[in-house]
Amino acid sequence: MAELxxxxxxxxxxIKYYLREGLLPAGERTSPNxxxxxxxxxxxxxxxxxxxxxxxxxxxxxxxxxxxVDSDEPAYHVLGVAxxxxxxxxxxxxxxxxxxxxxxxxxxARKHGWKFGPDNPVAPSLVGTMCTIRAxxxxxxxxxxxxYAEIADRIAEADLDTIxxxxxxxxxxxxxxxGTVLGDRLFEGLRRLAQAAETARRYPDGR
Amino acid sequence: MAELxxxxxxxxxxIKYYLREGLLPAGERTSPNxxxxxxxxxxxxxxxxxxxxxxxxxxxxxxxxxxxVDSDEPAYHVLGVAxxxxxxxxxxxxxxxxxxxxxxxxxxARKHGWKFGPDNPVAPSLVGTMCTIRAxxxxxxxxxxxxYAEIADRIAEADLDTIxxxxxxxxxxxxxxxGTVLGDRLFEGLRRLAQAAETARRYPDGR
Numbered sequence: 001m002a003e004l005x006x007x008x009x010x011x012x013x014x015i016k017y018y019l020r021e022g023l024l025p026a027g028e029r030t031s032p033n034x035x036x037x038x039x040x041x042x043x044x045x046x047x048x049x050x051x052x053x054x055x056x057x058x059x060x061x062x063x064x065x066x067x068x069v070d071s072d073e074p075a076y077h078v079l080g081v082a083x084x085x086x087x088x089x090x091x092x093x094x095x096x097x098x099x100x101x102x103x104x105x106x107x108x109a110r111k112h113g114w115k116f117g118p119d120n121p122v123a124p125s126l127v128g129t130m131c132t133i134r135a136x137x138x139x140x141x142x143x144x145x146x147x148y149a150e151i152a153d154r155i156a157e158a159d160l161d162t163i164x165x166x167x168x169x170x171x172x173x174x175x176x177x178x179g180t181v182l183g184d185r186l187f188e189g190l191r192r193l194a195q196a197a198e199t200a201r202r203y204p205d206g207r
Numbered sequence: 208m209a210e211l212x213x214x215x216x217x218x219x220x221x222i223k224y225y226l227r228e229g230l231l232p233a234g235e236r237t238s239p240n241x242x243x244x245x246x247x248x249x250x251x252x253x254x255x256x257x258x259x260x261x262x263x264x265x266x267x268x269x270x271x272x273x274x275x276v277d278s279d280e281p282a283y284h285v286l287g288v289a290x291x292x293x294x295x296x297x298x299x300x301x302x303x304x305x306x307x308x309x310x311x312x313x314x315x316a317r318k319h320g321w322k323f324g325p326d327n328p329v330a331p332s333l334v335g336t337m338c339t340i341r342a343x344x345x346x347x348x349x350x351x352x353x354x355y356a357e358i359a360d361r362i363a364e365a366d367l368d369t370i371x372x373x374x375x376x377x378x379x380x381x382x383x384x385x386g387t388v389l390g391d392r393l394f395e396g397l398r399r400l401a402q403a404a405e406t407a408r409r410y411p412d413g414r
Contacts, residue, residue, distance in 0.1 A: 009299075050340075050342075053339075054335060054336050054339045056263075087396075092216075109400065112400075112401065112404065113404050114400040114401060114403065115403070115404065116400060120403075122396050122399040122400055122403075123400075125392075125396055126393070126396035126400075129389055129392045129396060130393070132257045132260075132261045133385070133389050135253060136253055136254060136257055136385055136389075138382060138385050140368075140370070141369045141385070141386055144365045144366075144368060144369055147365040148365060148394055149397055149401075151358055151361055151394075152394065152397035153401045153405075154361075155355070155358050155398055155401070156398060156401035156404070158351045158354045158358070159351075159402055160402065160409055162345075162347040162348045162350065162351055175345060175347075178340070178343055178348070179345065179348055182336055182339060182343075182345070184391075184398075185332075185336045186337070186340065186348070186352075187358075189329050189333035190333070190355055190356055190359035191362055191366070192290065192294070192387075193316065193319075193323060193330075193333075194356075194360045194362070194363035195363045195366055195367065196321065196322070196323070196327075196329075197319065197320050197321045197322065197360075198360075198363040198366070198367045199367060200322070202367055
C-alpha cells in the first residue's frame with residue numbers, strides 16, 4: 001500500500017478510506033499484512049481523486065459511477081447509470097411551474113432534435129433549474145435559452161470528437177465519465193475568463 | 208418564523224440552521240419569542256436554497272458569497288470575492304505539468320483577449336483541471352481546447368446580455384452570482400441533451 005500511495009500520489013489514509021467505502025477494489029492478499037495492487041488500482045485511484053477533487057463529486061456519487069464503469073452491462077446502459085448519478089437532482093417545484101418549464105424545454109428539444117424519455121434524469125433536473133431561476137426573478141437568463149441551446153449543439157459536437165479520436169473500446173465509458181465531469185469544469189473555467197473579458201469590453205470604466 | 212417558512216417554502220428547522228450558520232440575517236425582535244422578517248429575508252432564503260440545492264454549493268461557500276453580496280464594497284470587488292468562492296480549488300500538480308498547462312492557457316488567453324492577473328482564481332483552477340485530464344490520459348479532451356475557447360466567447364456574450372437586459376443596479380451582484388451558479392447548471396443540462404442527440408446521430412446502431 002505504501003508503494004501504491006507513492007505511485008498514485010494519494011495518501012495511505014485516503015486509500016484505506018476509499019477501500020472501506022468500496023470505491024477501490026481490494027488488492028490480492030499475499031500475506032496477513034501485505035496485498036498486491038496493480039496498474040488498474042493506480043489508474044482507478046487517479047480517477048477517483050479527479051472526480052472527487054476536481055469534479056467536486058461526493059464519495060457516494062463516485063461509488064455509483066465506478067460501480068457502473070465496472071459492471072458488465074452494455075456501454076449505453078452503463079452510460080445511462082453514470083449520467084443519472086452525475087445529474088443534479090430535481091428541485092421541488094409547484095406543478096404549474098413545472099408544466100411551463102417542461103413545455104418550454106420540449107419546444108426547444110423538438111427544434112434541436114433532442115430526445116428524452118420519461119426515464120431521462122436530465123430533463124427533470126433542467127426543469128428544476130429553470131423553475132428556480134424564474135422563482136428568483138432572473139428570467140433574463142431564460143430569455144437566452146435559445147442561444148444557449150444552439151451553443152450546446154456546437155459544444156456537443158466537440159465533445160463527441162474527443163471520444164471518437166483516440167479512446168479504445170474498453171475505456172469508452174471511463175472516457176465518457178471523465179469527459180462529462182472534467183469537461184464541465186474545463187468549460188466553466190473558460191467561460192469565466194471569457195465573461196471577464198466581455199465584461200471589460202462592455203464596461204471599460206470598471207463598473 | 209412560521210410565516211417566513213410558509214412564504215419561502217423553506218422548513219423552519221432549515222431556516223434556524225441558516226440563521227445559526229450566518230447565511231440569513233436575524234429578524235427584528237418584537238417580543239422574547241417573536242421576530243419580524245421582511246421581503247428581504249424571503250428573497251435571501253430563496254437565493255440560499257437555490258445556491259445549495261440547485262447550484263450544489265456548500266453552506267460554507269454560500270456564506271462567503273452572501274457576505275460578499277451584502278458588503279458595501281464596490282461591485283467589481285464583490286464580484287471578485289464571489290468568483291473566488293465559486294471557483295473550484297486548484298488541484299495539487301507537479302511543477303513541470305503546471306508549467307505546460309499555464310503556457311497552453313496563456314497562449315489561448317492571448318488569442319482571445321482574455322486577461323488574468325496573479326490574483327485571478329480561475330486560471331489556477333483551470334490549470335489544475337487541465338493537468339488532471341492529462342494525467343488520466345484523456346488528452347483528446349484537451350485537443351479541443353481551441354474550439355471550447357471559441358464557444359466560451361460566444362456563451363459569454365449571451366451571459367452578459369442577461370445582465371444588460373433587466374437587472375437594476377442594486378441587484379447586479381446577486382444577478383451575477385445567480386447567473387454564474389445556475390447558468391452553469393442550466394448549460395450543463397442542455398449540453399447533456401445535445402450530447403445524447405449527437406451520440407445517437409453518430410452511432411445510430413446504439414453502440
